[in-house]
Amino acid sequence: MKRAFDLFVGVILLVLLTIPMLLISILIQLTSKGPSLYWSDRVGKNNKIFKMPKFRSMLTSTPAVATHLLDNPDSYLSPIGGFLRLTSLDELPQLFSVLKGDMSFVGPRPALYNQDDLIALRTQKSVDSLLPGITGWAQVNGRDELSILEKVALDVEYLNCQSFWFDMKIFWMTFLKVVRRRDVSH
Numbered sequence: 001m002k003r004a005f006d007l008f009v010g011v012i013l014l015v016l017l018t019i020p021m022l023l024i025s026i027l028i029q030l031t032s033k034g035p036s037l038y039w040s041d042r043v044g045k046n047n048k049i050f051k052m053p054k055f056r057s058m059l060t061s062t063p064a065v066a067t068h069l070l071d072n073p074d075s076y077l078s079p080i081g082g083f084l085r086l087t088s089l090d091e092l093p094q095l096f097s098v099l100k101g102d103m104s105f106v107g108p109r110p111a112l113y114n115q116d117d118l119i120a121l122r123t124q125k126s127v128d129s130l131l132p133g134i135t136g137w138a139q140v141n142g143r144d145e146l147s148i149l150e151k152v153a154l155d156v157e158y159l160n161c162q163s164f165w166f167d168m169k170i171f172w173m174t175f176l177k178v179v180r181r182r183d184v185s186h
Contacts, residue, residue, distance in 0.1 A: 034060035042110035053093035057081030107133030140173035
């Protein structure tokens with residue numbers, strides 16, 4: 001049922017968001033050098049690496065590390081990067097990862113390939129058995145403000161409480177967080 005929901009909603013959103021996504025792509029091209037999309041190596045289900053697309057919000061010279069590890073993350077933002085991140089519009093290309101089956105709408109956020117501590121803890125707690133999501137229980141409960149231990153604890157809670165209705169609750173909470181622009185620091 002979860003995969004059917006992902007495909008159904010993914011196709012509808014892709015149709016509705018094609019024009020806005022094209023406009024975002026053009027804006028990125030007009031305001032900074034480099035491609036519109038950034039392909040990030042991420043850890044998926046069973047720790048399989050996959051390429052996750054995002055609209056490029058950072059300059060092309062930015063090191064490939066988690067944003068919170070940069071000395072001054074704002075100095076790496078493209079001219080419209082801050083807006084893309086604040087509104088979560090940089091996440092829209094992940095619809096393609098959902099349609100492909102690398103991601104779901106709801107699940108633990110996929111770790112960067114080099115976040116060894118997060119990957120190891122998720123593996124130890126069997127969270128790696130889940131398909132990663134565009135949003136998740138940790139995202140609606142603190143997102144960038146959570147420690148790795150807190151994120152994994154929330155991921156484990158999601159693992160143990162998975163259901164269609166729990167996913168709908170997370171979906172709704174995500175919508176409210178994005179509209180209110182809460183818990184987004186990078």
